[in-house]
Amino acid sequence: MTDSILAGENLPSRRNKRATRKRGGWYFVRDLAVIVVIAILASFLVKTFLVRSFYIPSGSMENTLQVNDRILVNELVPNVVPLQHGDVVVFRDPGGWLPVTPKQQPANALVGAGEWFLSLVGLASPDNNDHLIKRVIGLPGDVIECCNALGQMTVNGVPLDEPYVKLNGNQSVSGVNFKVTVPPDSLWVMGDNRYDSLDSRFNQDGPTKGFVPIKNVVGRAFVITWPFDRWSGLGNYPEVFNGVEKK
Known part of the structure; x- marks a missing residue:
């Protein structure tokens, strides 16, 4: 009996699995947004100070x-x-x-927004x-x-x-x-x-x-x-x- 209980506790519940998937999806979106922002900022800095x-x-x-x-x-x-x-x-x-x-x-x-974005990144x-x-x-x-x-x-x-x-x-x-x-x-x-x-x-x-x-x-x-x-x-x-x- 004890062994059976311990084995059950090592398996994540369905609720935990769903929560894990949600957190994983959120982390992916968050990381992607951070990458995009960094890329835009880097492009803006390059355009402003280095290359145009x-x-x-x-x-x-x-x-x-x-x-x-x-x-x-x-x-x-x-x-x-x-x-x-x-x-x-x-x-x-x-x-x-x-x-x-x-x-x-x-x-x-x-069109104006597109031109603004393209000008922002040079x-x-x-x-x-x-x-x-x-x-x-x-x-x-x-x-x-x-x-x-x-x-x-x-x-x-x-x-x-x-x-x-x-x-x-x-x-x-x-x-x-x-x-x-x-x-x-x-x-x-x-x-x-x-x-x-x-x-x-x-x-x-x-x-x-x-x-x-x-x-x-x-x-x-x-x-x-x-x-x-x-x-x-x-x-x-x-x-x-x-x-x-x-x-």
């Missing part, structure tokens, strides 16, 4: 970047990592570079239309002049041989002649598609005289992520700018 996604709406950076390409931007530049000649940078409009367009509202609340850029992307040609203190007898641009007297430039059949790297000195805390930027880019050259009558305040720089584009067949890194061509640094 943008898409390319125009052909001003062809052939380096094509319309509708998606890129990742390193947000450690320039606050942690310094800018360099040749960097492809995303920056906020310094004023008057972009046409004023009304902000489009989502088709419905569900997979969408609702403010993409407030930003531009160009290549850094001049850093603070640089003297930039165009063009010499060979149609080249010079930085601090050093001619540039720019393999990334799209000329559309032209010989000179710019259809506009200019000579500027980059002021402190500013950049001179140009699109790779030199005859179809409203860059620093064409904004010299604006509030910043065509220069981009470094504080406006969101980061440096470093990789094309979409389409998949265009997945590649974006370099800054250090050999092009060899010797231009001011002594």
Whole structure:
């Protein structure tokens, strides 16, 4: 009899089994929710401080970047990592570079919520239309002049041989002649598609005289992520700018 009673006590009752299953289901939901929250928080922190996604709406950076390409931007530049000649940078409009367009509202609340979530984790850029992307040609203190007898641009007297430039059949790297000195805390930027880019050259009558305040720089584009067949890194061509640094 004693052995029979002890054996019965070692078997959980049906009620205990149901309670155990309920607790197991609750723990699973709880753990899953915690994982989702941590993932969203991590994505938000990455998007805010490290990496951000943008898409390319125009052909001003062809052939380096094509319309509708998606890129990742390193947000450690320039606050942690310094800018360099040749960097492809995303920056906020310094004023008057972009046409004023009304902000489009989502088709419905569900679409709006989806866009908000994607922007939170860095997979969408609702403010993409407030930003531009160009290549850094001049850093603070640089003297930039165009063009010499060979149609080249010079930085601090050093001619540039720019393999990334799209000329559309032209010989000179710019259809506009200019000579500027980059002021402190500013950049001179140009699109790779030199005859179809409203860059620093064409904004010299604006509030910043065509220069981009470094504080406006969101980061440096470093990789094309979409389409998949265009997945590649974006370099800054250090050999092009060899010797231009001011002594």
